[in-house]
Amino acid sequence: MVSETIITSAQFKKLSGIVYKESGIVLNKKKYNLLAARLAKRMRLKKISSVSDYIQLISNNKDEFVEFIDATTTNHTYFFRENKHCEYILHAMDGKKPLKIWCAASSSGEEAFSIAVQLLANSFSFTIYASDISDSMLNLGKKAIYPVERVKNVPLSILHTYFQKGKNKWKNHVKLKPQVQQYVRFEKFNLLSDTPFDTFDIIFCRNVMIYFDTETRQRVVSSLCSALNPGGYFFVGMSESLNGLDHGLTTVLPSGYKKK
Numbered sequence: 001m002v003s004e005t006i007i008t009s010a011q012f013k014k015l016s017g018i019v020y021k022e023s024g025i026v027l028n029k030k031k032y033n034l035l036a037a038r039l040a041k042r043m044r045l046k047k048i049s050s051v052s053d054y055i056q057l058i059s060n061n062k063d064e065f066v067e068f069i070d071a072t073t074t075n076h077t078y079f080f081r082e083n084k085h086c087e088y089i090l091h092a093m094d095g096k097k098p099l100k101i102w103c104a105a106s107s108s109g110e111e112a113f114s115i116a117v118q119l120l121a122n123s124f125s126f127t128i129y130a131s132d133i134s135d136s137m138l139n140l141g142k143k144a145i146y147p148v149e150r151v152k153n154v155p156l157s158i159l160h161t162y163f164q165k166g167k168n169k170w171k172n173h174v175k176l177k178p179q180v181q182q183y184v185r186f187e188k189f190n191l192l193s194d195t196p197f198d199t200f201d202i203i204f205c206r207n208v209m210i211y212f213d214t215e216t217r218q219r220v221v222s223s224l225c226s227a228l229n230p231g232g233y234f235f236v237g238m239s240e241s242l243n244g245l246d247h248g249l250t251t252v253l254p255s256g257y258k259k260k
């Protein structure tokens with residue numbers, strides 16, 4: 001049975017090596033069950049019963065390779081997560097000058113839309129570029145439809161102004177209004193291998209570097225810092241920090257940094 005997929009240690013090494021090379025995500029032995037479960041799902045969908053056949057498939061088939069990498073990502077997120085960073089921007093930045101913001105591991109879009117609704121509520125001028133390695137998450141962000149549990153931290157006034165309630169089969173969902181969606185552009189960007197094509201006033205790269213080793217973190221931070229405008233802000237997740245990395249930024253609040 002595929003649901004009881006056994007991965008030999010040689011296969012685990014091969015698969016985790018593929019994931020590391022493509023995304024920087026480290027799958028150590030503790031992640032065996034996670035990889036087995038996600039692999040089983042892909043194998044079930046592709047009607048493949050042997051792990052070695054699946055490894056063969058991803059070596060030859062680009063589409064399935066992309067699906068496999070997507071399946072190994074952890075996409076947990078919710079609205080108004082670690083909102084201190086956004087509150088900081090609201091008081092530290094000038095709302096009149098148009099701000100270019102990048103959410104550089106945006107998952108399904110909750111982070112980008114949380115920032116967008118607060119900036120709109122405070123009459124800021126801005127655009128947000130939301131990127132991720134996962135096509136399935138980017139597609140969810142483009143739809144901008146979320147189960148109601150995801151918005152439980154959203155203040156009611158913001159919920160009423162910027163979200164619409166679903167009806168009938170969507171009654172347990174909300175959708176961002178088009179007036180908010182127009183500020184957020186979703187596009188694929190692999191932090192490990194893509195080169196930033198623009199510069200930004202604020203970059204959020206939160207709750208992704210926990211999946212990387214120090215070498216990858218350094219690479220990602222150097223790349224993102226090069227895309228940060230002078231005086232710009234850089235935010236990582238609250239359980240992450242830039243300790244031990246070369247960056248030249250100044251700490252302004254926990255997990256929040258400023259470029260000179």
Ligand SMILES: C[S@@+](CC[C@H](N)C(=O)[O-])C[C@H]1O[C@@H](n2cnc3c(N)ncnc32)[C@H](O)[C@@H]1O
Nearest residue numbers: 023073075077105107133134190191206207208
């Ligand atoms: C846990 S989510 C964080 C979402 C959001 N930033 C937050 O803090 O709530 C981590 C995201 O990082 C993405 N990710 C992992 N490796 C990546 C890479 N190499 N390039 C871009 N995104 C990556 C995953 O697909 C996932 O959606």
